[in-house]
Amino acid sequence: MSRYSKTNTTVFYTILIVLCMLSLGPIILMLLTSLKLKIDIFNDVSTFFFVPTLKNYRSVINDPSLMRYLGNSLYVGLISTITTLVMGCMAAYAIVRFRFMGRDVVSLTTLLMRMVPPAVLTVPVFGIWTFQYNLGNSLNGLILAYVAINLPFVVWILQSFIQQVPIQLEEAARVDGANPFQVFFLVVIPVIKPGLAAAAIFTFRIAWNEFILALVLTNRATRTTPVNISLFLTEHNIDWGRLMAMGMLIAIPPIIFTFVASKQIITGMTAGAVKG
């Protein structure tokens, strides 16, 4: 006999579905608004019955400056993710295999980094990047900042994957005459691919969504899309349809990632505090 009766099951799934709608509702509203003409947005009769249009998306895609900002976002996201992964897995390998520092040190650093409010970094990063590194208003400056922000977490997550690589595998390669670099790139990297994928998703999402550092580090040419969206909101007459289309474009990659790797994402969000 099942512990759960049939009416209970109905109530149970009804509650779950209501919760899903609460969760998704605002996002769906954004999608619907992005498909509306101005006249439908200001019309206060219905939210759900209107003739959908791609006009807003077309106007975003046909605007060269908006496409440029989208391109900046993509460039910064991709390059910073690749850089972080390369540096992160090398460091994680050294820490695990050569018993450098402890696992505790990495956990603590990850946790400390997770704690730093981004606003706190704005003043020093702005000052140093502009006056000392000569990286103000450049995409490379933004990439440097994102790599640094994401590194502790990437090292932390890759560590546990590298620990699971059987040492015999590496020893066998060694016996066959491989040097440490060959062991690392030809033996270790292929085995930890799932870990790299999880780390990549996490890093890319943070770089892609980041706003406040991008706001202080970029100018008219190097802006990323989140910064651009914020600038549109200060205007008096807000073009909501177009803005929501931009919002959708920014939201789509993270939404896809969530569907691919929801479990790893939850592990990542508790990095350093809860055992994954």
Added chain:
Amino acid sequence: MIPSRVLNRATPYLFLAPAGIVLTMALLYPIGYLTVASFFDWRMGTPFADAAFAGFGNYAWILQDPNFKESFVVTMTFAGAVVVLEMVIGVGLALMLERPIRGMSVFRTIFILPMMIAPIVVGLIWRYMYNPQFGILNKTLKDWGFQSIPWLSSPQWALPSVIIADIWQWTPFIFILSLAALQSLPKSAIEASRIDGASGWQQIFYIKLPLMMPVLVVAALLRMIDAFKVLEVIFIMTNGGPGLSTEILSLQIYKTAFVSWELGRAAALSNLLLAIVMVITIAMFIYTKVRDARLARANAAAEDY
């Protein structure tokens, strides 16, 4: 050709170097720089080298500044309200919905979407929904015959509105964590209490919640830390207004530095915020260490039998 012995010896350093250099340059150094800058009278437009030493001047100024006091209260209210409400709703829902769920991975995915999309976009959506003329919330209120609410435009409602948006975004985090904790509780303890005649509520308060406590404490502390990091959503929704009613410290730092151009003061303000969050983080680290040590001891004791 480099001798392989040298290569082997140098390997760990070579592997650590890139990450080490970047972290030193772009993380450790900026945080050190922040501390130094907070002691200088540094304004936008002058190079840091020309700024005059101010001792504790910036800190003294901040501590007597009524705007700081107001912002501090707003930040604490926001963080406190958000953590308490999200814990109550999230844990409550988890207790209510605790049972094997078919298609849990789909539900989990849907629940974490609000946390995954850019905070800027979350702010955008909620600002749209709170719109006094065509926002869906006021429209619905009007349709149901209620008075419309001046969500973001009145000082009384702005903070609750911002809190509601955060609850929408982050309650699923607590919900998912506590559901996972519930499902991994030892079945024997719950079974035993049931046989002893404990009611559903008694099971919750005397068995389930105490056993879940380690996860709940960490979840609450993580939410607390994140609450102090919130910036974008509020920046987009209200930009701190009306007045200072939603100006959390993060936002005040940004405004002090990049609107008022007082970089030195902003650095001091940053240090104060950092100190607050640091205390919470260290508390959490110590808590997890103590918990792990206690667990290890319990396991060792169990093995002795």
